Amino acid sequence: MLSTELNALLPDLYTLLDGLRGRRIVGHVELVASDAGRVLLVRTTKKLHEDDVQRLTAFAEQNSLIFYLQQEDDAASRVCGEQPFYSLGNQALAFEPQDFIQVNADINEKMIAQALDWLALDDNDTVLDLFCGLGNFSLPLAAQVKSVVGIEGVEEMVSRATDNAARNALSNARFYHANLELDPAETVWGKESHNKILLDPARAGALGVMPYVAQSGAERVVYVSCNPATLARDSQVLLENGYKLARLGMLDMFPHTGHLESMALFVKD
């Protein structure tokens, strides 16, 4: 369900896009409700006529939107408005429209609170956050533990997470770029010891890194999943290696769709 503030834009936005000279080359429109304001991203398959760019910009300014344009093969660039961010408590996480962010802010906050609770954190913990994105779990974790190491496959997101930690004055969070389909045994972070692990993979799951997680000796593992099938498959690796399923929960992250967010807590026997 789209937020009210984004829904309210749709009629005028539709009229605007339909009236553009280049309406047939508009391939993708994205709206995000950020805490810096509403974000509009328009992607086109060819360059728009300058009149169209001006009309879109005027619409964005009139509606106080943060407006990004991504034309042809160019990268998305911000035409007007501030850097978007979302807040988690007193932390602010900057993002760009192409970044992965959790789509449902209310459920995201509940999910983070539950993950932190299930990990039973204390200030001696060294936590590994696999598939960390721009630091959605890593930053709230870092505020409560000794150190956090976040691992992410998209380099831009690793930079974003690093910048987000610095902006929030968290010096105990480090981020590394890695493909988690591969065995991390020879990486810097793979040789370190982490007593708690959180993982939040994409729909494909985390099969490649599960043997590492299962052999890590971590006391607690929280697995956040948007695909129950891969969660069930990957859980087997933990269950076969001395972990017990202690808690299982579902969150309605994607209302009015068939998709479901699940969380599972595994505890070392």
Ligand SMILES: C[S@@+](CC[C@H](N)C(=O)[O-])C[C@H]1O[C@@H](n2cnc3c(N)ncnc32)[C@H](O)[C@@H]1O
């Ligand atoms: C469901 S998102 C979760 C991101 C973050 N934990 C959050 O809550 O916003 C999954 C993340 O895994 C990353 N990812 C996907 N495949 C990966 C891989 N093979 N290796 C490392 N990261 C990967 C994606 O870029 C994405 O940031």
